[in-house]
Amino acid sequence: xxxxxxxxxxxxxxxxxxxxxxxxxxxxxxxxxxxxxxxxxxxxxxxxxxxxxxxxxxxxxxxxxxxxxxxxxxxxxxxxxxxxxxxxxxxxxxxxxxxxxxxxxxxxxxxxxxxxxxxxxxxxxxxxxxxxxxxxxxxxxxxxxxxxxxxxxxxxxxxxxxxxxxxxxxxxxxxxxxxxxxxxxxxxxxxxxxxxxxxxxxxxxxxxxxxxxxxxxxxxxxxxxxxxxxxxxxxxxxxxxxxxxxxxxxxxxxxxxxxxxxxxxxxxxxxxxxxxxxxxxxxxxxxxxxxxxxxxxxxxxxxxxxxxxxxxxxxxxxxxxxxx
Amino acid sequence: xxxxxxxxxxxxxxxxxxxxxxxxxxxxxxxxxxxxxxxxxxxxxxxxxxxxxxxxxxxxxxxxxxxxxxxxxxxxxxxxxxxxxxxxxxxxxxxxxxxxxxxxxxxxxxxxxxxxxxxxxxxxxxxxxxxxxxxxxxxxxxxxxxxxxxxxxxxxxxxxxxxxxxxxxxxxxxxxxxxxxxxxxxxxxxxxxxxxxxxxxxxxxxxxxxxxxxxxxxxxxxxxxxxxxxxxxxxxxxxxxxxxxxxxxxxxxxxxxxxxxxxxxxxxxxxxxxxxxxxxxxxxxxxxxxxxxxxxxxxxxxxxxxxxxxxxxxxxxxxxxxxxxxxxxxxxxxxxxxxxxxxxxxxxxxxxxxxxxxxxxxxxxxxxxxxxxxxxxxxxxxxxxxxxxxxxxxxxxxxxxxxxxxxxxxxxxxxxx
Numbered sequence: 001x002x003x004x005x006x007x008x009x010x011x012x013x014x015x016x017x018x019x020x021x022x023x024x025x026x027x028x029x030x031x032x033x034x035x036x037x038x039x040x041x042x043x044x045x046x047x048x049x050x051x052x053x054x055x056x057x058x059x060x061x062x063x064x065x066x067x068x069x070x071x072x073x074x075x076x077x078x079x080x081x082x083x084x085x086x087x088x089x090x091x092x093x094x095x096x097x098x099x100x101x102x103x104x105x106x107x108x109x110x111x112x113x114x115x116x117x118x119x120x121x122x123x124x125x126x127x128x129x130x131x132x133x134x135x136x137x138x139x140x141x142x143x144x145x146x147x148x149x150x151x152x153x154x155x156x157x158x159x160x161x162x163x164x165x166x167x168x169x170x171x172x173x174x175x176x177x178x179x180x181x182x183x184x185x186x187x188x189x190x191x192x193x194x195x196x197x198x199x200x201x202x203x204x205x206x207x208x209x210x211x212x213x214x215x216x217x218x219x220x221x222x223x224x225x226x227x228x229x230x231x232x233x234x235x236x237x238x239x240x241x242x243x244x245x246x247x248x249x250x251x252x253x254x255x256x257x258x259x260x261x262x263x264x265x266x267x268x269x270x271x272x273x274x275x276x277x278x279x280x281x282x283x284x285x286x287x288x289x290x291x292x293x294x295x296x297x298x299x300x301x302x303x304x305x306x307x308x309x310x311x312x313x314x315x316x317x318x319x320x321x322x323x324x
Numbered sequence: 325x326x327x328x329x330x331x332x333x334x335x336x337x338x339x340x341x342x343x344x345x346x347x348x349x350x351x352x353x354x355x356x357x358x359x360x361x362x363x364x365x366x367x368x369x370x371x372x373x374x375x376x377x378x379x380x381x382x383x384x385x386x387x388x389x390x391x392x393x394x395x396x397x398x399x400x401x402x403x404x405x406x407x408x409x410x411x412x413x414x415x416x417x418x419x420x421x422x423x424x425x426x427x428x429x430x431x432x433x434x435x436x437x438x439x440x441x442x443x444x445x446x447x448x449x450x451x452x453x454x455x456x457x458x459x460x461x462x463x464x465x466x467x468x469x470x471x472x473x474x475x476x477x478x479x480x481x482x483x484x485x486x487x488x489x490x491x492x493x494x495x496x497x498x499x500x501x502x503x504x505x506x507x508x509x510x511x512x513x514x515x516x517x518x519x520x521x522x523x524x525x526x527x528x529x530x531x532x533x534x535x536x537x538x539x540x541x542x543x544x545x546x547x548x549x550x551x552x553x554x555x556x557x558x559x560x561x562x563x564x565x566x567x568x569x570x571x572x573x574x575x576x577x578x579x580x581x582x583x584x585x586x587x588x589x590x591x592x593x594x595x596x597x598x599x600x601x602x603x604x605x606x607x608x609x610x611x612x613x614x615x616x617x618x619x620x621x622x623x624x625x626x627x628x629x630x631x632x633x634x635x636x637x638x639x640x641x642x643x644x645x646x647x648x649x650x651x652x653x654x655x656x657x658x659x660x661x662x663x664x665x666x667x668x669x670x671x672x673x674x675x676x677x678x679x680x681x682x683x684x685x686x687x688x689x690x691x692x693x694x695x696x697x698x699x700x701x702x703x704x705x706x707x708x709x710x711x712x713x714x715x716x717x718x719x720x721x722x723x724x725x726x727x728x729x730x731x732x733x734x735x736x737x738x739x740x741x
């Protein structure tokens with residue numbers, strides 16, 4: 001979208017420039033046409049790309065939500081129109097309420113944890129100390145490990161009997177028997193959130209650290225003269241200066257977290273007893289386990305609408321920041 | 325090329341920008357066209373095969389038999405093996421783009437769903453023999469009264485036990501539910517549980533619940549029956565009493581085997597495909613018995629039928645479909661069933677071969693007995709089975725996690741799907 005805006009705004013003045021020289025009207029018009037053609041050609045690939053890889057799938061997904069789209073459709077091409085049946089079916093299922101609540105808890109829990117720890121780490125690394133560069137790059141590690149591998153290792157670590165975490169807890173006498181991290185319906189969601197927080201910390205820490213680097217030292221020096229140090233410096237200098245970055249991190253974090261699928265599938269597969277079922281896993285299971293692509297599309301459309309709300313909030317906040 | 329050789333300095337000339345642009349724009353188009361052409365590359369006497377045997381030694385065992393069958397039919401094979409999880413997605417892609425393979429392997433509960441789409445050719449039209457198979461094998465391969473796929477070899481699950489653990493505790497292998505409860509209790513010691521099974525939120529969990537469900541007289545068309553609840557109650561009791569780990573909620577069948585091998589479970593519910601690995605474990609002495617039933621005077625063990633069926637997709641190429649039928653006829657022959665059964669610890673699909681098979685593999689006796697009356701998961705519900713299978717593992721998870729009583733769990737699970 002942004003490319004469209006910039007191209008038109010740069011060509012517009014270029015076209016109007018030769019206009020005062022009325023005698024050379026025709027070559028000017030030809031050149032303008034030529035420029036417009038070039039602009040269109042440059043724009044073309046981007047527009048085709050957007051339509052092909054963003055427009056078409058979204059439209060197709062919306063349409064699929066209104067169809068009885070099953071395994072047979074792939075062979076016969078027939079997908080009968082069923083109106084709102086898929087939505088009625090999905091919204092009427094008790095699983096949807098569970099999944100919606102879990103999605104909310106998972107997103108809020110993950111974002112709060114990731115952001116708090118990420119900000120803490122970012123503030124910590126603003127100071128320079130021996131090995132700070134090395135440690136800072138180690139923080140990135142969870143980001144570099146493939147999610148499937150990470151969740152497989154976490155599943156081992158968290159196993160009730162043989163997992164390393166429980167072995168340590170039992171060995172040190174903190175608990176008598178292994179904690180059923182992933183097999184208890186009351187603990188599983190919290191455990192999955194904790195693993196997702198671990199995965200999300202690097203993203204938050206890196207972006208927030210970048211934001212902190214952008215705050216000029218003079219502000220702190222001036223603040224220190226006025227007696228603003230530590231907590232007060234954070235409240236009156238760091239936080240207001242960091243606000244735009246915080247908005248970006250939070251909104252992107254929410255959108256990323258809403259659609260998390262691989263970690264949950266790897267750790268619990270949505271179980272035990274749907275305790276970790278979210279809209280993303282429900283959509284995946286409807287589409288790729290029961291092969292009811294219509295209902296799967298309906299759930300994912302609901303998820304897309306929720307994400308769009310946050311994207312709209314982000315754009316709005318962004319615009320307000322620019323206006324100010 | 326001709327122009328270039330006449331002008332020795334051709335490479336020194338600056339390439340015009342327009343030429344670069346044109347080439348850049350055309351390259352993806354050319355690639356796209358080339359990609360479309362390649363799907364039909366197999367020659368008239370080359371058959372494309374798709375299966376899920378990605379792991380050795382199964383991959384080679386199956387591959388060798390297929391190659392032999394192909395040689396006799398005078399064709400060559402182009403075989404692709406994908407992971408079990410992605411098979412159906414691959415088949416759907418191929419179905420929509422008209423590039424289905426000539427020979428396709430399917431997990432047996434999926435057959436009816438795929439056959440219902442008209443993507444497969446019935447065996448009677450192709451002349452592939454369908455006589456002599458166990459009822460369960462035929463039921464799994466039949467849709468709308470016609471056979472669309474057959475399994476050379478099948479499997480099921482039974483109760484594996486650690487002989488030494490049972491001897492030490494003075495426990496006999498259980499044959500009834502009460503004995504199973506008691507044995508699980510007595511065998512639970514220290515870090516070892518009495519029983520391990522798979523109760524996870526996938527079709528694997530459903531598959532392990534089914535033998536208890538069926539042998540107690542429950543019916544998949546009515547999952548909220550008291551018989552179904554009683555079977556669920558047995559498993560929930562064992563977990564609730566702490567005689568099986570609550571981790572069964574997350575374990576796959578492979579995890580269950582790992583627990584058993586590591587000595588953290590004295591008994592496990594599992595299938596014969598684990599035998600090759602169990603044999604390699606030093607110092608492990610194990611026995612296999614059918615899964616216990618509630619009342620042996622009135623009930624028989626009913627095993628769920630497992631195994632992969634082989635099909636001929638309707639590709640529209642009649643000549644190739646005939647060649648594929650010839651390859652499969654050979655692949656499904658008696659000799660083939662015996663060879664594969666011996667190599668892979670799977671039971672031949674034809675009960676008449678049981679005697680000869682047991683002579684070669686006496687350790688498979690329990691499984692051979694079970695297969696004769698084994699039941700296909702799709703036998704009653706056909707392509708509607710996945711919905712019920714989902715409900716069953718949902719109920720299993722609700723009950724095993726203590727969220728609901730067995731009866732409530734099944735009631736609730738019925739609403740979930």
